[in-house]
């Protein structure tokens with residue numbers, strides 16, 4: 001009861017008769033309004049019970065409209081699904097929850113088929129009905145599933161069958177996707193299994209809640225309240241990941257804090273593992289190489305020192321006692337100031353193997369990052385990882401994978417694929433993408449990363465002749481199974497990792513559209529050959545609407561969005577021109593970093609005569625790290641794809657482009673085109689007003705306005721700077737920058753989010 005002060009109470013009593021009369025008079029009107037509201041809710045059907053704020057991601061399960069709902073109800077008249085293991089319970093719960101939302105009612109659960117339309121879920125071991133069907137599940141392996149229309153005892157039914165419980169959960173999510181994206185449920189014959197074994201999210205989350213390169217609020221891991229308080233958000237995180245097949249989560253930043261490995265934090269990590277387990281997600285930790293010193297009291301972290309080795313073995317035993325299905329360690333060593341084996345004159349392989357040996361008895365793995373920016377200044381930063389890691393091929397133990405960023409510099413809007421892919425045939429290689437948009441406009445720029453991921457995966461390394469795509473390197477099919485056995489299964493380890501864009505924002509990712517980047521990452525990790533357009537379409541349908549008048553323009557807009565960012569930030573192979581440290585906004589003039597090779601001027605090398613980084617044979621010769629056909633193509637200024645021109649070559653400002661324009665004119669043209677694209681995105685979005693809920697519509701509209709402003713800023717600042725170097729006029733018809741160069745140079749953003 002609300003506590004009232006005496007004074008207030010007296011006042012309320014004094015006006016009570018008046019209130020009474022008002023209420024009596026208003027009552028019929030209220031009833032009328034209430035009845036109207038109920039009627040409207042029924043008529044609207046699709047009205048959400050609560051405002052759409054993006055929390056539900058692509059698992060919104062809002063009511064489907066008349067006709068298709070009717071058909072779906074006929075195919076889900078009852079649910080026959082076991083519920084004895086936590087994963088079975090999760091699958092059954094998801095189906096009931098989703099079908100209730102989508103179709104208005106949960107189907108009854110049953111044990112036997114006694115009419116048409118049963119949905120039968122399970123494995124041969126968990127479901128006698130599935131066992132009776134004798135489905136050919138051998139080929140789908142672990143985690144795979146079948147979704148098939150069948151006849152059971154004369155009745156039409158749909159089965160979701162797998163070899164293990166997690167396969168049934170993945171199958172359940174796929175089945176729901178069919179409804180969510182308005183697909184028919186007749187004559188189903190779907191067979192799915194993941195091409196990659198490890199499908200991981202890397203969280204760069206610190207123990208204090210800050211996220212390095214995070215633009216969606218603070219870390220969702222509430223370390224302080226763990227293990228006692230299990231935020232329901234952890235379960236929703238696990239559901240969302242399971243729905244796209246993600247099966248591992250590295251909880252802490254690769255710039256690791258050794259405290260993550262202390263009993264206090266292991267207990268907390270174990271609690272998270274306890275939530276994730278039912279959803280097939282294993283917990284991994286980033287390990288700080290110097291932990292034996294920092295928390296172990298040793299004098300050294302030398303990987304060949306017996307005491308150090310013993311310490312890690314003991315640590316591994318301790319971890320597995322707390323988390324029996326612990327995945328393993330992710331390690332950033334000897335890069336950007338992090339400790340590592342090279343501090344003791346040992347190789348990356350010696351460091352990785354020492355940890356791998358400690359984990360091996362428990363079936364754990366080590367994922368060793370190849371992003372090595374050592375303290376010595378290299379002649380070309382792009383060459384460093386290849387130079388250090390290729391000689392180590394064959395030297396890593398079987399439970400080590402090397403994790404390689406998609407490109408050799410650092411998650412730029414566009415990079416050629418990393419030359420390490422395909423260059424270490426004896427070593428399983430994990431492909432690392434960034435989902436969080438450190439270099440693509442943080443949370444406010446709409447940039448769908450599906451095409452970027454697809455571009456890398458489809459790139460041909462020529463490692464074993466034509467057709468040796470990065471996808472085939474990463475899924476191991478290029479090498480067969482002969483090089484390595486792994487600790488988790490009996491064949492080669494394979495994997496893909498994405499640096500997460502998840503935080504405490506209600507919409508998880510900082511913007512509605514950034515959810516699509518989490519989504520497409522998961523779907524491509526499951527199937528690296530999938531089409532990013534088809535995935536975008538699924539996402540739009542599930543996240544917003546099945547209305548074709550909405551879906552088509554939005555998917556088109558998403559598919560063009562990343563290229564727009566390339567245009568207004570770094571066209572034609574330019575890279576790393578973002579402001580120092582926080583990477584927010586342009587700073588091509590910046591030469592102030594601690595090290596030359598961390599500054600924009602190092603990367604663009606513009607002078608009066610020309611621009612670009614010469615990585616051909618006349619320059620750093622980084623092209624030689626690619627297989628011969630590519631080395632020749634990239635190394636030849638006449639043959640290099642124009643999108644990589646300034647990545648590989650230093651050319652004159654009047655270099656003739658395929659468009660017939662000079663390089664300088666082409667740059668101005670592309671910067672301007674990027675801004676125009678954003679204007680078009682805004683116009684497209686504006687035309688969709690009213691087709692989705694007002695809240696999400698408004699946030700996207702506001703963010704697009706920010707994007708346009710910042711795209712213009714990028715264009716103008718870049719043009720102003722490069723013009724100050726080359727002294728050339730702008731081509732006819734192109735507007736000059738809004739401000740003089742010194743205006744842009746003076747802008748400062750000390751509190752831009754996501755600092756390293």
Ligand code: GCW
Nearest residue numbers: 212213254255332371410756
């Ligand atoms: O892109 C750079 C980031 C750093 C990050 C590093 C890495 C975790 O700017 O913030 O550090 O890459 O991948 O290790």
